[in-house]
Structures are given as C-alpha cells and as structure tokens.
Amino acid sequence: MLNETYAEIQDILNKAKTDHLPKLNFSILRNVIVEPIVPYLKFLAYKMGFAAEVRMGDYDNLVQESLGVREEILNKETDSVLIFMKLENLSWTVARNFTALRTGDVQNEVLRVQETISTILGGIRKQTDGMILWHGFEFPLYPSFGIWDSQIPAGQVGTVVDLNNFLRKALRSVPNAYYVDLNLCIARVGGKRFYDDRYWHIGRAPYSREALCEIASEDFKFIRSLKGKSRKCLVLDCDNVLWGGIIGEDGLSGIKLSKTYPGSPYYEFQQEVMNLYNRGILIALCSRNNAEDVWEVFRTHPDMVLKEEHIAAAEINWEDKATNLAKVAANLNIGLDSLVFADDSEFEVNLVRQAIPEVTVLHLPNDKTVEYRNILVSCGLFDTLTISVEDRERGVMYKAEAQRKQLQGQAPDLETYLRSLEMVVEVKFADDFTLPRIAQLTQKTNQFNLTTRRYSEADIKKYMEAEDADVLSLQLADKFGDSGLVGVCILKYSEQKAVLDTLLLSCRVLGRGVEDVFVIQALKLAKRRGCEGVIGEFCPTKKNAQVKDFFPKQGFEPLSRSSKEAKETYLFLMNKPLREEPSYFKEIRSLICE
C-alpha cells in the first residue's frame, strides 16, 4: 500500500522538519500494545501536511483514562481518539474459551462488555470533542465450536456481531464518533498475516506490521475527511485505462472493452468509476487523442459503462497533461489538490508528479490491467464521513449547470439571465437534518470561505445549542433543479456584537448574488438579536483569494489587519441602513427573521 519500507518511513520522519506544520493530536486508548502503529500514523499525517503528535494511554487503562484521570491524554486539543479495545483482554472467555460458557454466562459477559463500552464512550465525550475512531471487535478466525458455531443462534461469531452492532449504535448516538471495521482490514490483509503471535506472547502486541499499516490507512480515510482533504474529482486517461488499446489506431471494434476477458478488467474498472460518480465524485477526462474519436466510443460502444453525461469536464487534445489537468481544475472550480489522476503511462505519471505534485496520481500499469479496479477501490482518497443527498445528486446538478451556462450565453445581460433562472433561496436555522451537510461544507469548502474553519458535527451541534451563537443554512433552487444546502453562516455573540465566525458558499452557486442575500439576512438577524455591530473576519488562505474584498463590497469598514494572526477584521455598524436584497430572485424565504 505504501511505497516506503518501515525503516524508510522512520528515517523520513526523523529527518522531516515539521515545526511549521499544523498539529494533529492523536490519543490512543488501548488494552493491547499497538506502539508500532505510531510511525504509520505520523507518516500518513506528514503526507497530508500535518505534524502528528501521538499520546499513548497506559496499557489496559481505558476506563480510568476515559473518565479523566490523565488530562494530558484527553483534552480540548485532542483531534482524534483511537480506541483499541481487544476482546481477548476484555472478555477472555468470549474471545478464546467460548466452549466454557453456558447461555446465561454469555448474556452476562455481553452485558458487562456493553456497560464498559457505554462508560468509556460517555467518559471520552466529556473530556474532548475530538473525533473518536473505535476499532470494532474482531471475529475469531477459528470459532471455539468449529463449524457448529455457524449453525447455532448465539455462537461465538454471532456474539461478536451482536457486540459490534451495540457498539455501532452507541457510536451513532455520539457526535463525531465512528466505527472502524477491523474485520474489513483483516479480510484485506488476510487473517494469518494480520496477527503476529510472537509479539502477542512476548508483549501483548497482537497485530503484524502489515496489519498496522492497513489499520492506520483505514483511520486516515476518516482523518482526511475530517480535515477537508478528501479528493473531489477523478481525472481519467482514456486509451489503456477505460478500454484496452488505442482508439485512434485500433478503432471502435478493435479496442478491448466487454463483460468477458480480455475486455472485462476495463468494464469492471468503469463500474467502480460509476460508484464514485454515484457518491458525488466528479469524473473528468484528460487524454491525448482526437476528441471526436473518444466521444464516439462514449456514444456508441455497447459496453461503455460511463456515458458522456457522467463527464464533468474533458481535455482531449495533444497538449501536455499537466497543463490539461490545471484546465480541468479551473473548469470545475476546484483546487489541484482535489484531483486524482489515473493513467497507464509511466511517462505521463512522472511528468504530472514532477510538474504538479499537488495532484495525486494513480499509476495503472499496462501489464496489470486485472488490478485496475483494485488499485482504484483501495486508494481510499475519495472517502467522506457522510454522503449527503447533495453528493448523490451532484452529477445531475452539474448537468443543470451546463444548461444554465447555455442560457447565460443567450441572455442579453447578467441581470436578465439571473432573473430568468427563477431562483428561490431559503435561509433557516440549522436543525438535526441539516447538521451533517453543514459540518461537511465547513470541512470541504475552500474558495468562497471567509475563515476556512473546519467543524465536526459535534462542534456544529454545540453552536446550535449555545445561547450565544446561531448557525444558519442557505438552500437554493432554480428552474433547472435544486442545488440543495449550499451556504453556511455561524454568528457568535458577545457584548452587543456579532462575529461572523463562518461564512461560506459552495463553489457551484457563485456569481448569482446568493452571497448578498446571505449577508443581508445575517445582518438582519444580528439586528434582531440586539447587536450594535457585526464583525466580519477574513482569514486568507491559498485558495480563498476571491473573497478578499468581500466585506468592503458588502459595506463593512476595515477594522484591523493583524499580520501576526493572518486575519483581517471588518465592522458593520447597525445604525447604517441595510441594503435591499437583489430583486432578481423569484423568492427569498427567510425563516430566521420574520
């Protein structure tokens, strides 16, 4: 999975300068030895641009630590708590000596384990809002009753399933807490290679190096999403990636693409691409070809899974791929670091890695076409903590966007165009239904984001319930479709002032005056809350340059420019008259002020 050896990873970490990187604070609570996972966690963090600190709880001290006996383990600075609570050290009989248990004994053990889970989970949440990643219980590779175990209602494997179901449910009821499926990790690595019985006996360290690498990689799918680093777009080469052969030479009937060998690896690869599309990942093309040749395959080849309508952007020409990838990113209004590029040519792969290292490259080697699908599904780069309705409809929304662009081309001026969209905007307070999407937007929005503060669902929930804060959401629909929840604003109040802690809009609704409506609504709310002024904050990043003049444009006065904090503040005094909302909206529904 990783290209570097274990020794190289440690060498890289020893030599790396990480002082300037943002911190990522892990705390590990465990009842087994997992220390060798630390280099993997630190290395994956380093590759993501973070400096990880890992604090280890004492051996088998989970309950006490979750209740707060060691403040340095769980506190406000904790980003993520990893729980390794292995069944062997919690209920030896259930894990290893199941044949000795009577039905009633099993029930008692299960209840005891469930109580322990609840105590630990509740305890941790009192100490920290950090993301909890709980590694679930593992199935026995060889159940104590042998094949009979699968035939009885409450066998050993069944008991582990029940415990995991209880754990999942408990984690769902706590914000920012997630179940990590170790049984999936075991299946991928293989049970016999997953465990290292030598170190289990020498020092109660159960997992092999390979296992720890897989577990750390799985954990980082969560961390990446939490930190807004999940990739958004898969850019595909065409020849020898989507089909075998070269369309310009082999022709439509000569390329390999079918449900049976030798075209099946390409067919199954395309199906996985479609799974990503259905999850809301943008699919783009970047190919050296005649565009017409490629589109002909999309339109007429009977075994093409991907259709023209699934492609959000395409650069099919004879220019170099680095230039074309930059065009794709610009076209889709996303950063280069949101792209994953898949290509079979070692030359192109190296060129892109050299020229634009921000782009992640998946090399699909020509002699391993049967592994294409596996390379894509195992990369984990696109994983997100939630998949919202907006995500699942993204493909349709991009199509609507294309129709809007067409209409814009026909309209005599911008306002006529905007009016013809028949936009309906709705601003309301956050509720339990909108909470996941709101947190998701704070985690992934980079461009129209004034402060780029990343919040978990737990953070948002806290602001929703707080007396001195409001969380607003904005939804937009027009005659081409529903864009869903696309804006978030968080106001914090103190001493007759409101601070715009967060103000963001999804990049696909920019340029339609939605931001004007949102700010005016927020100002109206602040006025109703009795504020005399509203402070706007702008924290510049590499990606949000387009909003650097946002507050002056909205009538705010510059207040300070603190170079140390890299934060600019602006003030809007409430004795100033509020602007009118743009008249070209068909309807502005405000559920916060009226």
Added chain:
Amino acid sequence: MMLKEQVFRIISQVMNVSSEEVNEGSSPESLERWDSFQHINLVLALEEEFKIRFTDEEIIQMRNASMILETLRNKGVKT
C-alpha cells in the same frame, strides 16, 4: 560486508542516529532510543528488508547489533 552495512543502516534509521554511530556493539545500552518498543520496530523493519521471519526466541536473544548479524547469517541471509 554488504549485510553489515544494510543492518547498520536500518538500525540507524529506526534509532535515529547516523550510521557512523552504529557498530557491532550497538545495543539498548549504547543507543538512547533503543527501548523495548523500538526493538519491535527494528525487528519489523529487518523482517521486511530481508523478507525473513524471526522466531520468538530469536527476537528475545538479539540484544545487540552483532547478535542480529549472527542471527541473520544463521538464517541464510547473505546480502
């Protein structure tokens, strides 16, 4: 000679010292970071590098660099 250099390099990488500081006598007593946890990491790195598997007894007995070299040679590792 190659084997020795390779082993010294891995020890230096895992224990975070320069390879000149590593010699046949290097051990938990002479290298600050070489504790029981770092010993696991060293064993895992050696196993990956030489594609071998130590027995539990070998892991316990390899208490310094020269014993690591001897164990590797006994297992037929050459380069």
